[in-house]
Amino acid sequence: MPAGGARPFIVGGVEYGLRWLVIMSLPTPMTRLRALRPVPIFRGLTKEALFEVAQMTTEVTYPSGEAVVREGDPGDALYIIVEGTVEVDAGGRVVARMAAGDFFGEISLFDGEPRSATVVAVDEVVLLKLKSSDFEKLLTIQYIARSALESLAKRFRAAQGSKMP
Numbered sequence: 001m002p003a004g005g006a007r008p009f010i011v012g013g014v015e016y017g018l019r020w021l022v023i024m025s026l027p028t029p030m031t032r033l034r035a036l037r038p039v040p041i042f043r044g045l046t047k048e049a050l051f052e053v054a055q056m057t058t059e060v061t062y063p064s065g066e067a068v069v070r071e072g073d074p075g076d077a078l079y080i081i082v083e084g085t086v087e088v089d090a091g092g093r094v095v096a097r098m099a100a101g102d103f104f105g106e107i108s109l110f111d112g113e114p115r116s117a118t119v120v121a122v123d124e125v126v127l128l129k130l131k132s133s134d135f136e137k138l139l140t141i142q143y144i145a146r147s148a149l150e151s152l153a154k155r156f157r158a159a160q161g162s163k164m165p
Helices: 018-025 029-036 047-056 106-111 132-138 142-160
Strands: 009-011 014-016 058-062 067-069 077-083 085-090 093-099 118-121 125-131
Touching (some): 029 077, 029 125, 047 125, 047 132, 077 106, 077 132, 106 132, 106 142, 125 132
Antiparallel strands (some): 009 014, 058 125, 067 118, 077 125
16 A cells, blocks of 8 residues: 555556546546536537636635625625535625526626625535636627626616516
């Protein structure tokens, strides 16, 4: 057995050590691409464009109960939920529950104001993080800009409890 007690594993008759296992499990742009495909603001993109978006993201994980973003903090990124569930708390009141395929954090990126809500992991959550500078580049793509604005409008109407045309 190797030092540290880590057992090698065998695939197809070939023995691999722990270092190879870690390398194999690292998220790649292709696995991120699959996570981005169902997200509404990216749904109309070509595979090539979606691959470019995937390369801009980084994967982050938060344990249950941990805040991903806090109300009042500066907004520096958009988050896309890959796995798990989060709750959105605004002004001390839970206003939404989100799961895989949902995204949050775009409001601060649009207006430059502090975060409007705290988002907390309900269970362990895996997210793709897209920095504000990369989000701004994506807004030059008309389809993404329109989809992001539609999402904002839906969230605004839901928050207002309105069915206005």
